[in-house]
Amino acid sequence: MLSLFFENFKISLSAVFANKLRSVLTALGIVIGVLSVTLMGTLISGLDRSFESSMSWLGKDILYVSRYEWFSDMEWWEVRNRPRIRPEYVEMIRKRSQYALAVCPVMQRGASLTYEDKETRTEIFGTNEDYMETISTDIQEGRFFTASEDRSGSRVTIIGHGLKEAFFEDESPIGKYIKIDNVKFRIIGVLEKQGKFLGFFSVDKQAVLPLGAFKRIFSKRGWMRLSVKLQQDKINEGLDEIFGIMRQIRRLKPSEKNDFAINQTKAFESQYNTLKFAIGGTGFFITLLSLIVGGIGIMNIMFVTVKERTREIGVRKAIGATNGMILSQFLMEAVIICLIAGLVGLFFAYVSSLFINKVFPSTLPLGLSIFSIMMSMVVGIVSGFIPAYKASKLDPIDSLRYE
Amino acid sequence: MELINLSDIYKIYNVGGEEVRALDGVNLKINNNEYLAIMGPSGSGKSTMMNMIGCLDTPTSGLYLFEGEEVHIMDDGQLASIRNRKIGFVFQTFNLLPKATALHNVEIPLVYANIKKDKRIEMAHKALENVGLGDRMHHKPNELSGGQRQRVAIARALVNNPSIILADEPTGNLDSKSGHEIMGILDELHAQGNTIILVTHEDDIAKHAKRTIRLFDGKITEDIKDK
Numbered sequence: 001m002l003s004l005f006f007e008n009f010k011i012s013l014s015a016v017f018a019n020k021l022r023s024v025l026t027a028l029g030i031v032i033g034v035l036s037v038t039l040m041g042t043l044i045s046g047l048d049r050s051f052e053s054s055m056s057w058l059g060k061d062i063l064y065v066s067r068y069e070w071f072s073d074m075e076w077w078e079v080r081n082r083p084r085i086r087p088e089y090v091e092m093i094r095k096r097s098q099y100a101l102a103v104c105p106v107m108q109r110g111a112s113l114t115y116e117d118k119e120t121r122t123e124i125f126g127t128n129e130d131y132m133e134t135i136s137t138d139i140q141e142g143r144f145f146t147a148s149e150d151r152s153g154s155r156v157t158i159i160g161h162g163l164k165e166a167f168f169e170d171e172s173p174i175g176k177y178i179k180i181d182n183v184k185f186r187i188i189g190v191l192e193k194q195g196k197f198l199g200f201f202s203v204d205k206q207a208v209l210p211l212g213a214f215k216r217i218f219s220k221r222g223w224m225r226l227s228v229k230l231q232q233d234k235i236n237e238g239l240d241e242i243f244g245i246m247r248q249i250r251r252l253k254p255s256e257k258n259d260f261a262i263n264q265t266k267a268f269e270s271q272y273n274t275l276k277f278a279i280g281g282t283g284f285f286i287t288l289l290s291l292i293v294g295g296i297g298i299m300n301i302m303f304v305t306v307k308e309r310t311r312e313i314g315v316r317k318a319i320g321a322t323n324g325m326i327l328s329q330f331l332m333e334a335v336i337i338c339l340i341a342g343l344v345g346l347f348f349a350y351v352s353s354l355f356i357n358k359v360f361p362s363t364l365p366l367g368l369s370i371f372s373i374m375m376s377m378v379v380g381i382v383s384g385f386i387p388a389y390k391a392s393k394l395d396p397i398d399s400l401r402y403e
Numbered sequence: 404m405e406l407i408n409l410s411d412i413y414k415i416y417n418v419g420g421e422e423v424r425a426l427d428g429v430n431l432k433i434n435n436n437e438y439l440a441i442m443g444p445s446g447s448g449k450s451t452m453m454n455m456i457g458c459l460d461t462p463t464s465g466l467y468l469f470e471g472e473e474v475h476i477m478d479d480g481q482l483a484s485i486r487n488r489k490i491g492f493v494f495q496t497f498n499l500l501p502k503a504t505a506l507h508n509v510e511i512p513l514v515y516a517n518i519k520k521d522k523r524i525e526m527a528h529k530a531l532e533n534v535g536l537g538d539r540m541h542h543k544p545n546e547l548s549g550g551q552r553q554r555v556a557i558a559r560a561l562v563n564n565p566s567i568i569l570a571d572e573p574t575g576n577l578d579s580k581s582g583h584e585i586m587g588i589l590d591e592l593h594a595q596g597n598t599i600i601l602v603t604h605e606d607d608i609a610k611h612a613k614r615t616i617r618l619f620d621g622k623i624t625e626d627i628k629d630k
Contacts, residue, residue, distance in 0.1 A: 003523070007514045014502055315498045318459060319559065320487020320515040322480045396459050400498070 004325060005332075012333040015305065016340065026301040027341030029294020030379060033287050034345030034372045035352075038364060040283025042353045044276055046362025051272050053195070055265050061232045062134050063242055064263040065089075066225035071271050072261075082259045085224045087211065089249055090128065093228065096245050099238035102133035102229040107214055107222050113207060115167040115178045122163065122205040124180060126214025134227035142174045142189030150210035155217075158189035162204030180207060183217050239264070291375070294341070295383035302334050302387035306394075313391055314399025327392035334384020335377050342376030406566060406598055407433040407456060412465035414451050414621075425451040426462070427621035433567075433600070438593045440601040440612035448621040450571075453602045457490055457569045458482045470566060487515050491560025495572035497552045499544040505531060505555045506540040512563050530558040534588055550581030557588055567598040574608055586611050 016023045064070075068079045085105075093103045107126040112119060125131075129147045132139070145156050157180070164173050173187045185207075194204050230238035239262065246260050306313070313326055321329075346369055353364040414426040425448045433439060433456075443449045454460040455467065458474055461482070467474040469485060477485065486492075499508045509527040518526070531540055534554040544552050553573060560568050570589065574582030590611055593599050601612055609615050617625035 003514055003517060003520060006520075007511075018502065311498070312500060315494075315500070316511070316515075317483065318457070318486060318492050318498075319512045320483055320563075322483040322515075324480070325483075325515060397454050400459075400494070 004328070008329045008332040009336070011329060012336040015333055016337055022301060023337055023340075026297045027294070027337055027344070029290050029297050030338050030341035030376050031294075031345040031348070033290035033294055033379075034342045034376055035349050036283055036290060037287040037372050037375070038346060038349035038368055039352055039356075040279060040287070041365050041368035042349065042356055042362050043283075044279060045365050046356060046360050047272075047276065047279075049362065050360055051268075055268060056136060058265045058268070059134070059136055059229070060265055061230050061235055062265070063228040063230065063239060064225055065228060065242065065246065066261055066263065067223065069261040070263045070267045083250065085226060085260065087215075087224065089226060089246075092249055093226070093242065093245055096248070097228075097238070097241055099230050099234045099241055100228050101231060102130040102227075104128045104130040104134055104227050105211055105224050106131070106227055107211065107219070107224045109218060109222055111181045111207075111218070113163070113167075113178055113180055114182075115176070118167050120163070120166060120205065122207065124207045124209060124214070124218075126209050126211040126218070128211055130229075131208060131227075133229050137192045137194050140190050140192045141172065142187070144189055145210050150212045153212040153216050154210060155183065155185045155213050156188045156210065157185040158191060158208040159187055160191050160204040160206040161193040163207060164190045166205070178207075180209070181218065185209065185213075291379050294338075295379045298334055298337060298380060299383040299387060301337075302330060302384050303390070305333065306330060306387050306391040309391075310394060310399045310402040313394050314396050314402065317394075317396035318400060323392040326394075327388045330388035330391045331381060331384045334388065335380035338376040338380030338383075339373070342373045345376070346372060404435040405432060406435050406437075406470060407431070408466070408468040409455070410466045410468075412455065412462045412467065414448075414455065414460070415463045424621045426455065429465075429621070429623055431616065431623065431626075433598070436593070436596050436598055438590075438599050438601075438611070438613040440603060440609035440615045441618065442604060442606075442609050442615060443618035444604065447618040449602055449604075449618050451621075452618060453569060453571055453600075456567075456600060457492060458486050483515075487512060488563060489566040491557075491563065491565040491568040493553070493556050493560050493568065493570040493573045495575040497544070497549075497556045497576070499552055499555055499559075501544050504541050504543055505536060505547065505558075508544070508555055509559045509562050512559060516563060526562055527558070530562040531555070533561065534558045548581070549577050550584055553577060553581070553585050554588065557585070557592075561592070561597075567600055568592065569600050569602075571602045572604075573601070574605075575603075582608075 066085060067082045068074070087105050090103050090105050093100055104127050108123055110121060111124045112121050128150050129145060132144050139158070140161065142158070144158055145154065149156055157178070159173065159178070167173065167178065168176070173190060176187050177184045178187060179185070228242055242262060243258070246262070247258065250259055252259065316326060350364055353362060356362050409429055409431040412426050412429040413424065416423045416425055429452070441449050441452055451460070455462060458469070458477075459482070461477065462475055465475065469489065472485065474482070474485065500511070503511070506524070506527050509530050510523050513523040513526060528540070531537060534557050536551060536554050536558065539547060539551060544555070547555065568589070573589070574585055577585060586608065589599055589601070601608060603609055614628045615625070616623050
């Protein structure tokens, strides 16, 4: 059987290469199919990776209490009518919660920062001394502010790594003064480099100030959210507890709906999964379509091949080939075309993935590559079967006479 | 020893609602090491006869024993196997595979017989040397003359050590000199003990055979032995 396999393999290769242009055109559908399935896979794996790393600095154990849900279809006026989140809640939650490890208020606004003749616009955050507990970034240089600096309204700030590079390059910024909307702040710390969140925006340019100073100088009535860090093994209990505490604070009756929102990274996950599903679904559809078209092409060309080689089939049968041997010969030929097409598609996918990798980190998944090759071979078997079966059933006498 | 026994063979086709008796009650016995020519005008049933003996076709009714095996009840697979093991075909138009070398062409029946590569090459070499093509093994059919192509075909027919060699107008596409060479080879194969069945309409060719049967309208009208 093995010698027949190699014989068939040789025949198939020579048949494919004898009709190069025809084979290339026939195989195009399969090439596109394999290309699309592997590229989608590459894209999704890249997205997964950048999503994972972005999520890791939000933290699964952090709850974000605010007026609005991150992803919701609520009407804006409904949200607008909700009461604000107040700084007093911080102490209330701290006192009443047994699962919260850290609670910090965060106010945020845009501001213009200047140092000597350099100027940039960025986001500034007003918060308390627990802030570092609720983000995954560490202090690279200097220190964070203390509770007493917060209470006294000290004008100190911790700047992001990007801001340090933009203003001070290799110099140490500790102890230097920058102006935030024309108010002088002393730099006491620098945050580590963070990278871009989901590949879109960077928080490396942020400046963090004590809430006391932030409120006094910039806005008394800006909106605020709370970040609550929970014990890692008590996240569900913690979530229930914080919901309860917030309802108590807001004095909501059991029949009343929540007038606040508690967000988790899970919300991102479900949004992300929707996106991933959309990309995957589109990819699947394109792949399926091109494989069907490709398969029809293969079937068509195999019918032509069988017709062209009717006499050869007759000779082979006369000298002892069984129907099964003829069937396997033509099936092999269809599979070889698809296999080569699959490998070509994979090659293009690999080259494309190198380019995609420049935009955001991604690799061609090995499992998917193997799968796509298997898939193209299955297409070969399925679409080659009917022509091969037809060939196997040809009458040797008629075939020998065929001109 | 009796090799082939055709008894009361009928082959009836239905062409446009009309019954055509291509073979109409044929009885024929062929022994080992016979050199037989089947003759007859076109439409006499000699092609059908050749297909029948060559196990390419089965009779509508009648018994066909090949070395005691009942060919008339065989299925496609069994027919393929008996063709592969016991029959060597030589066709008028050579019917070599155009893209394969002489050696590979001769090797193919051995592939179907599931013989290992080394053994195959060795056997194919020997068969080609037997027909005087030891120096043309790696040529493709289009690089060979008509006579050489037919010799490759004979080597292919011989390579499996078949019980009979079935030659259908083997010189029909050849000039007289090449034709003469080919008949010389067949004569020699017969002398070596092979059984040869020629299908032809040329008396000159039939003369080489030791026994001639004539077909007319699907019936054997003449059977002359030991000329």
